[in-house]
Each structure stands twice: as C-alpha cells, then as structure tokens.
Amino acid sequence: MITIINYNLGNPKSIQNMLKHIGGGEVCISNDPDEIASAQRIILPGVGHFQHGMEQLAELGLVDVLKKEVLQNKKPILGICLGMQLLTKHSEEGNLAGLGFIDAQTKKFEFQDVTLKVPHMGWNKVEFKKNTPVNTGVSINPRYYFVHSYFVDCANQDDILCTTQYGQEFVSGFQHQNIFGLQFHPEKSHKFGMELLANFCKI
Amino acid sequence: MALQPRIIPVLLLHKGGLYKTKQFKNPSYVGDPINAVRIFNEKEVDELLILDIDCSRENKEPDYTLIEEIVSEAFMPVGYGGGISSLAIAQKVFQLGVEKVIINTALKNNLQLLADIAAIYGAQAVVASIDYKKGFLGGTKAYFTNGTKKSGYTPQELAKIAEKAGAGELILNAIDRESTYNGYHFELLQQVVNAVQIPVVISGGASSNADFDIAKLAGASGMAAGSLFVYQRPHNAVLISYPSNYFYL
Numbered sequence: 001m002i003t004i005i006n007y008n009l010g011n012p013k014s015i016q017n018m019l020k021h022i023g024g025g026e027v028c029i030s031n032d033p034d035e036i037a038s039a040q041r042i043i044l045p046g047v048g049h050f051q052h053g054m055e056q057l058a059e060l061g062l063v064d065v066l067k068k069e070v071l072q073n074k075k076p077i078l079g080i081c082l083g084m085q086l087l088t089k090h091s092e093e094g095n096l097a098g099l100g101f102i103d104a105q106t107k108k109f110e111f112q113d114v115t116l117k118v119p120h121m122g123w124n125k126v127e128f129k130k131n132t133p134v135n136t137g138v139s140i141n142p143r144y145y146f147v148h149s150y151f152v153d154c155a156n157q158d159d160i161l162c163t164t165q166y167g168q169e170f171v172s173g174f175q176h177q178n179i180f181g182l183q184f185h186p187e188k189s190h191k192f193g194m195e196l197l198a199n200f201c202k203i
Numbered sequence: 204m205a206l207q208p209r210i211i212p213v214l215l216l217h218k219g220g221l222y223k224t225k226q227f228k229n230p231s232y233v234g235d236p237i238n239a240v241r242i243f244n245e246k247e248v249d250e251l252l253i254l255d256i257d258c259s260r261e262n263k264e265p266d267y268t269l270i271e272e273i274v275s276e277a278f279m280p281v282g283y284g285g286g287i288s289s290l291a292i293a294q295k296v297f298q299l300g301v302e303k304v305i306i307n308t309a310l311k312n313n314l315q316l317l318a319d320i321a322a323i324y325g326a327q328a329v330v331a332s333i334d335y336k337k338g339f340l341g342g343t344k345a346y347f348t349n350g351t352k353k354s355g356y357t358p359q360e361l362a363k364i365a366e367k368a369g370a371g372e373l374i375l376n377a378i379d380r381e382s383t384y385n386g387y388h389f390e391l392l393q394q395v396v397n398a399v400q401i402p403v404v405i406s407g408g409a410s411s412n413a414d415f416d417i418a419k420l421a422g423a424s425g426m427a428a429g430s431l432f433v434y435q436r437p438h439n440a441v442l443i444s445y446p447s448n449y450f451y452l
Binding site: 013019020021049079114115116117120124141145147165166187188189190193194 | 206207274324325401450
C-alpha cells in the first residue's frame with residue numbers, strides 16, 4: 001500500500017488520480033500515524049509555504065512516525081515539490097529547519113534577469129545524473145510541470161538524481177538510499193510523470 | 204532562459220455540457236466534457252482551462268461533481284473559473300485536484316478574495332481573467348460577469364488592480380475576437396506584459412500556430428484558444444486538435 005500524506009497542503013487527490021490510472025496498487029490518503037506506519041511506500045506531496053508545511057506535520061503528530069518509517073525502517077518515500085523541500089535540513093522560506101532526511105538546503109531563486117519570473121512555473125526539461133529505480137526506462141527528452149519559488153541545494157553531489165536549467169542549474173530531483181525527492185509535479189506531467197510514479201510503486 | 208509558453212485549450216461548461224460561444228454569445232453544443240478532456244490528455248496538452256459560463260451569471264456554485272470527474276482524467280495542470288465567489292468555494296475546488304482558480308466577477312466587488320486565496324495556495328494559484336471589448340465611443344473597456352457588466356476600467360488598469368490584489372497570473376480575454384479566428388490582440392498583450400510583473404496569457408481570436416509564435420515574441424507566458432482546438436474550419440465541425448509539443452520539438 002502507498003500512503004499519500006494529507007497535511008492540508010497541496011493536492012493528494014491529483015497524485016491518487018494518477019496512481020489509480022496507472023494501476024499503482026492500493027492507495028490511501030491519510031494523516032493517521034498508524035496508517036502511515038503500515039504503509040509500504042510513502043508520498044509526501046505539497047504546494048505552499050515551508051513553514052506552514054512543517055507546522056502542519058508537527059501539529060498532526062507526523063514527524064516522529066515519518067522519522068521512524070523512513071530513517072529506521074527504510075521505507076521508500078517520495079517528496080514532491082514542497083514535500084521534497086520538507087525533506088531537507090533547512091529552508092530560507094521562513095528560515096526554519098526541515099525534516100532533515102537528506103543533507104540539503106532549500107534556497108530562494110533570485111535572478112537579475114527580469115524575464116526570469118518567480119515562481120518558476122511551466123514545463124521544463126531535466127537531465128538525469130544517475131540511474132535509480134525511479135527513473136529506469138524513462139522517455140527520451142522528458143518534460144515536467146514545475147511550480148516553485150525555492151529550490152534544493154544538495155550537499156552531496158552523489159544524491160543528485162537530476163538537474164534543470166532555470167537561470168541556473170538547480171537540483172530538480174534527489175535520491176539518497178530510500179529517500180526520493182522531485183521538485184516538479186509528476187502527477188501533472190502526463191506520461192513523463194506516470195513513468196516515474198509507476199517506477200516508485202514497484203520499489 | 205525563460206520557459207517556453209504554454210498552449211492552453213479553453214473548455215466552456217454550460218448546462219453540464221461542453222459548449223463554444225462566439226464573442227461570449229450563442230453557446231453551441233460541442234460534446235461531452237469528459238470525453239474532450241480524455242482526448243486533450245492523449246494529446247499531452249500543456250495545461251487546460253475549464254470555465255463554467257453559467258455560475259456567475261446565475262449566481263450559483265460550481266458543479267463540483269463535474270469538476271471532479273474532469274480532473275480525475277486530467278494529468279496536466281488544470282485551471283477552473285466560474286462561481287469562485289468565496290474562499291470556501293475556492294478551497295472545495297482545489298481539493299478536487301484543480302491547480303488554479305480563475306477570478307473575474309470578484310475583481311469587481313471582492314478583491315480581498317484574491318489575497319485570501321493567494322495566502323493559502325500561493326499567488327500562482329490565483330488567475331485573474333481580464334475580459335474586455337471595444338466600447339461604443341471607441342476605447343477598450345474591461346467587463347465583468349461574462350462580459351455583461353461594465354467595469355469602468357481599461358484592461359490595462361484592471362490588470363494592474365488584479366496584480367496588486369494578489370493575482371499570480373492574468374488571462375487577457377478579447378471578447379470581440381472570441382471564436383473569430385482574427386488573430387490575438389498582440390498590441391494590448393505587449394502593453395500589459397510591460398505593465399505587470401506576473402505572467403500573462405493571451406486569449407481570443409487564435410487562428411493558427413503562427414499566432415502562438417507571434418504571441419511568444421510579444422512576451423506571452425501562455426496562449427489560450429477554444430474554437431481553434433475544438434472546431435475544424437471552414438464549417439466549424441467539431442474536431443478536437445492540438446499542436447502537441449509545439450514549443451518542445
């Protein structure tokens with residue numbers, strides 16, 4: 001079973017829709033620590049403010065169960081967009097600590113070039129830097145839908161799954177052991193996103 | 204490099220079906236909305252806009268069941284407009300899986316709504332539709348509620364008001380051009396792009412892919428079209444088409 005964490009930010013429904021469409025097995029949307037503990041895989045979605053996200057996770061009492069299932073029991077977790085950023089150690093958005101599951105920082109886009117709007121919103125390409133179970137057999141020249149004003153900076157180059165160009169090269173995906181993060185929205189990226197989510201369901 | 208602009212089909216809901224208007228009038232039946240979304244899905248459209256043209260005029264809430272059905276088939280970003288008159292209604296729509304809400308009537312009497320939605324979902328989730336047409340005495344004026352109520356503002360003025368209120372994106376919708384295939388209103392597009400910081404989507408009058416190229420040069424972040432994607436000319440037979448991967452090939 002895959003549990004999509006419902007912490008009142010972002011769109012668990014869209015992810016569930018795509019998982020159903022690709023036949024990704026049993027899916028539940030939940031903020032019940034027991035249900036999260038019994039999941040085989042966890043998806044942490046999210047759109048919105050980092051601080052609000054951390055506060056919601058804390059208020060719902062989900063930080064401890066996530067730590068236990070991800071760091072001790074090594075269950076695969078996929079953070080999407082804000083969910084990816086929450087897995088990092090710290091964000092400039094709200095100047096706050098994150099879950100810290102991966103050695104990375106979340107930073108704000110700042111551009112001199114006025115044609116580069118923030119948020120980075122729309123379709124963009126990625127370049128995969130390594131092969132992991134999630135990006136096995138993906139289409140050539142994939143494109144994905146992004147909406148974000150902050151980006152992740154990984155401390156370890158080995159953790160970088162893929163990068164994207166927008167004013168600079170930034171980390172659009174990471175992987176460290178059982179911990180995966182995608183800055184873009186696979187659930188809103190047609191077949192390109194389906195491929196990644198279908199792979200995650202098989203880990 | 205800036206991102207490639209998005210090419211966005213616009214689908215109009217009326218009496219629960221998919222309709223197409225001309226210059227905001229005379230809705231004609233196109234087909235089943237769910238079926239249309241499936242086809243657009245297969246064509247891998249960049250984004251989809253769904254507008255319910257009955258809600259604000261009849262002062263009713265969105266058809267949540269229909270939106271839910273549409274979104275469950277849509278694996279791309281979806282914007283929804285029509286009857287977004289309160290934060291509670293917007294929240295219901297977001298929970299169904301919609302990414303953006305489109306606001307028009309609230310620009311007249313409830314600018315705070317834009318800020319309220321942006322505070323929770325981010326400015327990128329709040330799109331203001333600037334609908335405009337030529338007035339009787341010349342000059343271009345923005346309108347509210349499906350083009351039925353005068354705003355007293357020029358589209359440029361209303362665009363700035365919407366941006367200040369919290370909109371993260373604008374749709375410039377030329378009522379006079381809708382479904383005419385006369386080309387986009389590039390002149391106004393350029394003026395508005397220069398006047399605001401937020402992304403601008405152009406709508407009304409698209410006739411061919413060449414219009415997308417010009418709109419891109421004029422600074423559009425997106426190009427919306429209805430008739431071009433649901434009709435085949437010259438007789439406007441219903442035929443769904445879309446230039447897949449146009450800016451990515």
